[in-house]
Amino acid sequence: MPTMADVARSAGVSVATVSHVLNETRPVLPHTRQAVLDAVEELGYTPNTLARSLVTSRTRSIGLAVSAISNPYFTEILQGVEAAALEHGYSLLIADPHDDPEHERKVVQLLHERRVDGMIVAPSAAPGGLLAYLGRHAVPTVLLDRVIDCHADPAPRFDQVCAENTGPTAQLVTHLAARGHRRIGLVAGLPGLSTTDERITGYRQGLAAAGLAPDEDLVVSGNSESTGAERAVAVLMALAAPPTALVTANNAMTIGALRALRTHGRSVPDDIALCCFDDFAWADLFSPRLTAVAQPSREIGAEAVRVLLERLAAPDRPARTVRLPCTFAHRTSCGCPEQPEHPEPSREGTLS
Template sequence: MPSITIHDVADYAGVSRATVSRVLNNNPAVDQALRLRVEDAIQALGYQPNRTARRLRAQSSNVIGLIISDIRNPYFLSIIQGVEDVAYAHQMSLILCNSDEDPTKEQMYLRVMEAEHVAGLIMVPSQSSEEQQLSRLKKIGIPVILLDRVADDFEVDAVKVDNERGAADAVRHLIALGYRRIATITGPVHLTTGRERYTGYRSALEANGLAYDEALVKIGNFKTESGYQLTRELLAMAEPPDAIFVSNNMMTLGALRALREQEIRVPQEMALVGFDDMPWSGDLYSPLTVVSQPTYELGQEATNLLLRRLADPGLPFRTVILQTRLIVRESCGAKLRS
């Protein structure tokens, strides 16, 4: 119960606490014989330095904060794992928070991170207008890395994916397959992900001489239910689309569900391309053609960026943009038409 402190080790080895500390921190100015004696004592007592005390003294911790916007979304799983793996390799722990897309909760967690004196923070912001909070954190000296949803011009480190190009790839693919009436279900415009994927959709249409039709654009909230509803709306149109590009994984599931419910064959009667791959995307009712994000790498990259900044706070800010990859399965109809 009363855990062993540096004091106990010092007593056991018959030296001062300072010496034990020096041994722990590999300070060369300690005699070999003493060092061994101290190390024996540490072994014998099973001593483990108290991280809290260390942190207090050092005014810095080896804890990374990670704020996710929706932990129920499997998209974040490999991201978390990417972060965790890199953090683990650098002996850092992870505090995980789930803002649940709720700005209040997010704000509260930001304060927790501050009080917790985490070394740095990786976050998927729930809303774009959090700049004041971020600048507040920056003022305290906690480095922040933004993930996934990132305005390019804001002066922080950030990691994201080339959303516009990814979306354009998907839509271009549909066009190449011969679809002409391509709808999109996209995300909220106040999130860069929603905006950029929409832009990609639109630019691909225009680059290929297809008319842009406002009626074919539905704005969802990245949740399954919204994908389901909006797909039904599209199906109810007088002149429904022949293909849908859905800009995230959960809404794609919703779309698929709506289509199946109405017994619309995918891709024969409606082609579908989604955003975000999942390990089971190929096992779905209709194996999904998707724009795949390198999620694990996103997590890794974010953590690397953070470690880099911790090592050298003076570096210029950087936004790392990773590329997506179009994975062609069956929901787009490529196999049918080729």
């Protein structure tokens, strides 16, 4: 097996120079760096990552903690994280916190004990223990998808990356109102999540923009999962004046809502219109095809890696929150005729 000394001899440089090139510990002239990389490729040299970590105090690994990895949304985020990490020479250690605050803290501690250089975490609805641990141990961390109000919490601030939620949800509501609907229901997500709160806020803003009075009976939690959405739709259908249109606040709840509407003999969109937050690869295979807000899932994952690497390079810079824009996929479940496949921008991303 070739050694670093073999690479140095082949490239005509010192072992120290090879080390600086591979560990990025000191600038090296471009032609010298290329000679080292060519020698590495020619000899098939594989760096000893354990030895490298002892020298640099870095393992070039990232811990990723996201719940419901089987959910297509988080699966695409994971793909974005993995591609960006690999591009920058980092490996991933992945854990599923199951949206349980105690389990969340434990799995993050296990990742930290594996000496990852930093964390990307989608926090639960009660992330107090998680944030306290990360802050106490000064773990470089990017919070993903679900943001927290760091200004109102004594815990240290964290970088955050997520999609816009409020404006795109309001757009779904105003679109349904423009179709003549006056009773628009919302199957909301798990209480306590920022995504749930922001999408409820967007729903209410959409009603206000359309001149519709809010009716709290039309907002029912589906707990961000399919069976919860089935129960929520059953509650809405049992109202004396049930909604004529529905907004579902994530893809899992869309599936549950469709199942419940079929059980209650409601046809989409003839009996009830439907729009959903979260697009997925096979949304246009349904009949009718689902009108949806599409989140930039892979871009969210890739951006989280970029923000984390910037944090590792500059630990003292101010924390920031990056929001990426969504797109409006206009299809037929809202009651509109077939549309050409040109997703519309939903709202500009913001940085704070």
